[in-house]
Amino acid sequence: MPSALEIRLCGGLLALNRLSMTLQNKRMPVEGLTLARNGAEVRVTVVLDCEGETARRYAALLSGLEDVSEAGVVADLEEVALVRADGRCEAVSGSPEYVERWLAENEVEDAVRLGPVARPGKGAC
Amino acid sequence: MENTAFGIEYRPRTGSEAMCEALLDEGVEFLFGYPGGAIMPFYDALVDYPLKHVLVRHEQAAAHAADGYARATGKVGVCVATSGPGATNLVTGLATAYMDSVPLVAITGQVGRAAMGKDAFQETNVTGMTLPVTKHSFLVEEPEELYPTMRRAFAIARSGRPGPVLVDVPKDVQFAAVSGNGYRQLREAPPPIPAPALEAAARLIERARRPIILAGHGVTLSGAELELRMLAERCGIPVSTTLLGISCFPDDHPLNIGMPGMHGAASVNRAIDRSDLLIAVGMRFDDRITGNPEKFAPNAKVIHIDVDPSEMGKVVRPTVGIVADAKLALGGVLNHLRKSPECGAWREELAVDQAPERRKEAEARGRFGPVRIMEAIREATGGEVRLVTDVGQHQMWAARHFRYTRPNSHITSGGLGTMGFALPAAMGVALACPEESVWVVAGDGGIQMNIQELATIRDLGLNIKVAVINNGYLGMVRQWQQFFHNRRYSETPITGPDYETLAAAYGLTGRTVREGDDVERVVRWAEEREGFTILDFHIDPEQNVYPMIPSGMSVAEMIEEDDA
Ligand SMILES: Cc1ncc(C[n+]2csc(CCOP(=O)(O)OP(=O)(O)O)c2C)c(N)n1
Ligand SMILES: [Mg+2]
Numbered sequence: 101m102p103s104a105l106e107i108r109l110c111g112g113l114l115a116l117n118r119l120s121m122t123l124q125n126k127r128m129p130v131e132g133l134t135l136a137r138n139g140a141e142v143r144v145t146v147v148l149d150c151e152g153e154t155a156r157r158y159a160a161l162l163s164g165l166e167d168v169s170e171a172g173v174v175a176d177l178e179e180v181a182l183v184r185a186d187g188r189c190e191a192v193s194g195s196p197e198y199v200e201r202w203l204a205e206n207e208v209e210d211a212v213r214l215g216p217v218a219r220p221g222k223g224a225c
Numbered sequence: 226m227e228n229t230a231f232g233i234e235y236r237p238r239t240g241s242e243a244m245c246e247a248l249l250d251e252g253v254e255f256l257f258g259y260p261g262g263a264i265m266p267f268y269d270a271l272v273d274y275p276l277k278h279v280l281v282r283h284e285q286a287a288a289h290a291a292d293g294y295a296r297a298t299g300k301v302g303v304c305v306a307t308s309g310p311g312a313t314n315l316v317t318g319l320a321t322a323y324m325d326s327v328p329l330v331a332i333t334g335q336v337g338r339a340a341m342g343k344d345a346f347q348e349t350n351v352t353g354m355t356l357p358v359t360k361h362s363f364l365v366e367e368p369e370e371l372y373p374t375m376r377r378a379f380a381i382a383r384s385g386r387p388g389p390v391l392v393d394v395p396k397d398v399q400f401a402a403v404s405g406n407g408y409r410q411l412r413e414a415p416p417p418i419p420a421p422a423l424e425a426a427a428r429l430i431e432r433a434r435r436p437i438i439l440a441g442h443g444v445t446l447s448g449a450e451l452e453l454r455m456l457a458e459r460c461g462i463p464v465s466t467t468l469l470g471i472s473c474f475p476d477d478h479p480l481n482i483g484m485p486g487m488h489g490a491a492s493v494n495r496a497i498d499r500s501d502l503l504i505a506v507g508m509r510f511d512d513r514i515t516g517n518p519e520k521f522a523p524n525a526k527v528i529h530i531d532v533d534p535s536e537m538g539k540v541v542r543p544t545v546g547i548v549a550d551a552k553l554a555l556g557g558v559l560n561h562l563r564k565s566p567e568c569g570a571w572r573e574e575l576a577v578d579q580a581p582e583r584r585k586e587a588e589a590r591g592r593f594g595p596v597r598i599m600e601a602i603r604e605a606t607g608g609e610v611r612l613v614t615d616v617g618q619h620q621m622w623a624a625r626h627f628r629y630t631r632p633n634s635h636i637t638s639g640g641l642g643t644m645g646f647a648l649p650a651a652m653g654v655a656l657a658c659p660e661e662s663v664w665v666v667a668g669d670g671g672i673q674m675n676i677q678e679l680a681t682i683r684d685l686g687l688n689i690k691v692a693v694i695n696n697g698y699l700g701m702v703r704q705w706q707q708f709f710h711n712r713r714y715s716e717t718p719i720t721g722p723d724y725e726t727l728a729a730a731y732g733l734t735g736r737t738v739r740e741g742d743d744v745e746r747v748v749r750w751a752e753e754r755e756g757f758t759i760l761d762f763h764i765d766p767e768q769n770v771y772p773m774i775p776s777g778m779s780v781a782e783m784i785e786e787d788d789a
Binding site: 122165 | 361537539
């Protein structure tokens with residue numbers, strides 16, 4: 101069962117470097133990583149191929165980093181896909197499963213998927 | 226600007242001055258470093274401040290010396306280097322401190338801001354390069370940020386689980402004018418320990434019949450020696466100290482059963498195998514202790530006390546985890562204990578298993594070799610000594626056979642196992658504790674890795690004594706070759722200088738000691754004479770460290786001397 105973490109960063113590029121280095125250095129089983137932001141704060145959602153207890157331990161490890169303001173396991177994920185179909189660009193959003201289904205069922209020329217990201221205002225953060 | 230009141234010229238502070246002021250405000254006494262182009266403004270400012278700078282002969286030694294100073298004092302050690310090769314030379318020292326949770330602040334010069342990113346002369350991305358071996362790092366691009374960043378670096382280095390912090394400062398930032406400082410405090414105070422965890426730990430202890438305390442570096446780092454002793458004595462629980470835990474509980478205490486792990490005492494490893502409760506305090510279940518974690522302590526419940534939450538369940542899943550400073554946690558557990566466990570039979574069982582090992586050790590004390598050398602140092606110093614060891618077989622002999630009776634008297638590179646650590650680290654220890662006896666125990670391989678520091682030692686007149694345990698081999702690697710590679714001694718025979726002549730070349734004193742010489746007398750002579758002395762002990766080249774649990778295996782595969 102994959103788990104997801106949301107990590108909020110308060111530093112700049114070095115903070116992001118340190119985060120991705122730590123994910124790699126501690127051999128966290130990263131399946132997906134999405135960057136987003138709210139104002140100056142960078143929000144990173146990481147999907148890990150591990151159960152909840154291990155994910156919580158990783159969250160504890162990441163929250164120990166100085167430029168991580170918060171890190172926690174999140175249950176609710178949201179995905180947005182920007183799709184191009186019939187020459188038009190539109191956004192599809194919903195749970196990752198919903199977006200997956202939608203993309204399989206609809207004919208699209210190209211798609212950019214933004215997510216999964218932690219749904220705002222929920223989860224452990 | 227003219228200060229009219231006193232008629233003296235007034236100029237704004239520079240970044241370098243702000244750095245020095247931050248160091249003074251942090252109570253720093255010693256810096257260990259080496260100058261170069263990109264750190265020159267800082268070195269220029271340094272002259273005007275009451276900070277003592279130790280000019281090492283290699284930046285790696287600066288980091289190890291700062292590390293030794295930090296381990297001996299519990300304060301933050303400081304090292305300084307220039308950009309490029311100066312900074313890269315620090316990396317091994319930072320990694321060593323990181324692995325052993327030692328608080329350091331490393332200051333590096335960087336090329337000027339305008340030159341950065343252009344492959345400028347002596348430019349390296351040192352913040353990038355040290356990401357995995359620092360607790361945190363800063364590249365200070367704004368002069369006004371220098372003072373607060375320096376203060377913050379110290380706060381981070383010593384807070385929670387200590388570690389090294391790097392501050393990289395472009396040359397023009399060191400030159401720039403700065404005004405206010407605006408120091409910001411670190412974010413939070415440690416959370417209180419939840420009572421249910423303490424309660425649960427106390428109940429587990431009360432019900433245990435075969436408990437063992439595994440005491441690690443966290444005990445020393447948090448100054449929890451007394452609480453550890455109170456818990457052990459009140460409950461009659463045997464204590465095993467890990468490599469970095471050694472000396473946090475006296476070796477001559479009847480409850481001290483010795484070191485666990487790959488080269489730990491066989492009786493300790495068997496005891497862990499049979500134990501029903503491990504109380505792990507400030508230790509992280511390193512693979513050198515657990516071997517195969519699946520087979521480690523199969524019968525034991527585990528109470529794990531560590532200040533770093535990410536250690537909980539990393540290797541061994543605790544029955545009760547307490548994320549806290551060891552001193553607070555042990556105090557809390559003691560407060561919740563209502564009775565002592567019944568473990569008298571367990572102690573007797575352990576004593577029976579230990580008896581043959583103790584006999585063997587006593588025999589070895591009578592023969593020329595490492596055990597006797599350790600005993601001679603112990604006798605000559607009366608145990609009032611800080612023993613700094615390097616990495617290899619001699620490190621294990623010093624860990625196992627020296628009897629440490631003073632807190633924090635054993636200093637070594639555990640997690641990284643850095644050869645070349647001991648001599649420079651001892652410089653930091655000797656400066657921190659000028660009244661104390663400081664001995665280095667090093668191998669003939671490792672001593673050559675930072676031997677250039679003899680010049681620094683001579684300049685400072687440091688009263689360090691060195692015992693080179695000279696077996697003519699990279700002994701620990703040779704031992705592995707003997708056991709696991711059919712005695713093919715590939716690139717492990719090693720030569721070195723004549724240490725008497727070498728010492729003389731540096732204006733220092735050395736002696737060669739061979740079988741048949743009076744070990745006790747020469748060690749006493751070295752201890753009693755004023756000033757640095759190196760003793761080169763030529764021991765049996767193929768002596769091994771026993772027992773040994775091969776990497777990744779369990780106590781069932783332990784190789785003991787009799788079956789080797
Ligand atoms: C910098 C570094 N390089 C290599 C090693 C691998 N290594 C571990 S122990 C050892 C042998 C050390 O030889 P020596 O200093 O003579 O000590 P001895 O084992 O003989 O007591 C080596 C090469 C290391 N730990 N550190
Ligand atoms: Mg050797």
